[in-house]
Amino acid sequence: MTKRRVVLSALAIPMLAPARASPEAGLPEGGPGLGAIAATRGILYGAAVGAAHIANPAFAAAVRRECAIIVGENDFKWRPTQPQPDQPTFGRADAVAGFAAENRLRLRGHTMIWQESLPPWVTERLSAGRAVAEATIRARASVMAARYRGRIMTWDVVNEAVGGDNTGPEMMRDTPFHRALGESFLDIAFAAAREADPDARLAYNDFGLEQAVPWQDQHRSAVLRLLERLLSRGVPVDTLGIQAHLQTEWAFDATVLSRFLRDVAGLGLHIEITELDVDDRALPAAIEPRDAAVADLTRRFLDVALAERRVDVVMTWGLSDRHSWLSRTPSRQRADGNRQRGLPLDEEFRRKPMWQAMAEAFRSAPPRG
Ligand code: XIL
Secondary structure (H helix, E strand, C coil): CHHHHHHHHHHHHHHCCCCCCCCCCCCCCCCCCHHHHHHCCCCEEEEEECHHHHCCHHHHHHHHHHCCEEEECCCCCHHHHCCECCECCCHHHHHHHHHHHHCCCEEEEEEEECCCCCCHHHHHHHCCCHHHHHHHHHHHHHHHHHHCCCCCCEEEEEECCECCCCCCCCCECCCHHHHHHCCHHHHHHHHHHHHHCCCCEEEEEECCCCCCCHHHHHHHHHHHHHHHHHHHCCCCCCEEEECCEEECCCCCCHHHHHHHHHHHHHCCCEEEEEEEEEECCCCCCCHHHHHHHHHHHHHHHHHHHHHCCCEEEEEECCCEHHHCHHHHCHHHCCCCCCCCCCCCECCCCCECHHHHHHHHHHHHCCCCC
């Protein structure tokens, strides 16, 4: 891997000039956005946005043009919304929710319970005994569900609870929640969310479910087993959120993904694609072939995902390469210093081949009931 990176970045040196979009031959500048195209098949398309990003009028216009639904990328997480136990700070989350309301966009909620973005006071309370841990989780789910009651289509109640190192036989992730309460932390959170917002869909959301690599095979079966256990205990989970952070260097196998989707649908759950993007670190810098490879993987993934009728929401994790977490997160940055190009719009909010691949995948999808 390291060796390969070095070779690729050496090849990429002449390309270090600021990334410029390839000539966008054949890409419609105007015309319906992805949200409108997906809607013709009964599918909701939208993107993760930040409160800071939608304050930019050009970006806000792009969101209005392309999206039928949005989700706060970070603004609803625990740290920004409750940095101190007695001082909730909902300003950024409210700005995202307000933007959705003003523009008649649907809204997803992300996320109530996750081991990242945890304020230190929460970590302390989670290790203060079962009763305190349980009350802390219940309060978090109730407060978020109640505040946005009636406005959220789907809540990611619990995020990323499976996998990682130090897992036991059930492959539950070793987190402060699991250490405090075992698997029952999910039961507590889902019950509180259902009680406080009975009409929202409640999702378990996770990554590593899409591609044909051994750790994802294990992840898929561990998540399936978790969902089965939750349902058998009567936990009110309605939806599996499949993050879909795809990587061009990993194999994709249509049969593997469609079998998994069929298994999940067989449990009676909805399925939402919640964080689609394509990590292009393994591709050389040249923009045209890079964009083509990103578009190709997107199309292959969406064709399989959308063939399963229980999939009725598709979100990308950002709309424009300008804001992608892949370029902001050190561990995901390209070795050559170029921006990642894993979202449907380029950094100037122009449609890219990935946009075209998504539009075509939506147009070819079987209509939802
Ligand atoms: C990421 C954001 O995009 C980053 O800005 C932030 O620094 C870390 O979190 N899975 C999730 C998302 O469920 O919440 C993560 O979002 C990406 C991985």
